[in-house]
Amino acid sequence: MDKSLKEFEKHLIEDEKQEATVTKYLRDVSAFFAFLNGNGLDRQSVLSYKAYLTEKYVPTGVNSRIAAINCFLKFIGKRELCIKPLKIQRRIFASEERELTQEEYLRLIKAAPESRISLVVETICSTGIRVSELEYITVDAVAEGKATVNCKNKTRTVFISSPLKRKLEKYIKKTGITAGSVFVTKNGKPLNRSNIWRDMKALCEKAGVSPKKVFPHNLRHLFARLFYSIDKDIVRLADILGHSNINTTRIYTMETGKAHLKKIERLQRRLIT
Secondary structure (H helix, E strand, C coil): CHHHHHHHHHHHHHCCCCHHHHHHHHHHHHHHHHHHCCCCCCHHHHHHHHHHHHHHCCHHHHHHHHHHHHHHHHHCCCHHHCCCCCCCCCCCCECCCCCCCHHHHHHHHHHCCCCHHHHHHHHHHHHCCCHHHHHHCEHHHHHHCEEEEEECCEEEEEECCHHHHHHHHHHHHHHCCCCCECCECCCCCECCHHHHHHHHHHHHHHHCCCCCCCCHHHHHHHHHHHHHHHHCCHHHHHHHHCCCCHHHHHHHCCCEHHHHHHHHHHHHHHHCC
16 A cells, blocks of 8 residues: 555656645545555445545535545556546535635734735735745745746746735845745745644734634635626636636635625616516
8 A cells, every 4th residue: 555655646746736735635545545444446445435435524525535536546547446526516605604805804914014924815815826826926026026837737927016016025125035935934945834824823813803714715715706806807817816627717706695695686676666
């Protein structure tokens, strides 16, 4: 098992999977091996594991694990053992409990002005970048007003607005950073997810915002919703976010049930006299 996992890890890295994806796939496949407990790998054992997952996790969690297992099965030449994911009806509305509002975002920014984490939050939300792409916000990129981002075999240009550019330049001058990524640890390495998550949770306490709403990907969603509310061009938004599939972008622009209800009520006021 250890040997096959090592080879699978090498395959994922060579396939240019993101570090977080590699870690997750290895964890999911290891859990699958633990379930097998030394028993043979066949169609029935894979289906049994799917049934086990279905009892334990929500459908999206099941499907994410199935994706990892199917990837591994293809890698070892057992494509015929791959299983279908659960069918999930596409959500129409976003969860209000987890949706970060513009007002809450502004409270976060004002809670610790000019701090590193405040600028990280503002940079992600102002540009729509992934947290893994934060390292491309470099001293040179800030000076130029745009960053060249390489992610998932794609290269795209991310613009840095003038207000954000001024704040980042001030931060760069204050910290004495002369080259490389703007947001780094004390050792000079780019901030990783754990650094950012920890600091974001502390910022939530200061701002009085639910930590359930504050995570890097939610900032990206807020950027997408605000951009779409202005531009209404989902194709352009997909390019900006670096999406290959426009259906993924539609998820980002999803509104809450409350917002949809307001639209329906406005419509009804026109129709009902």
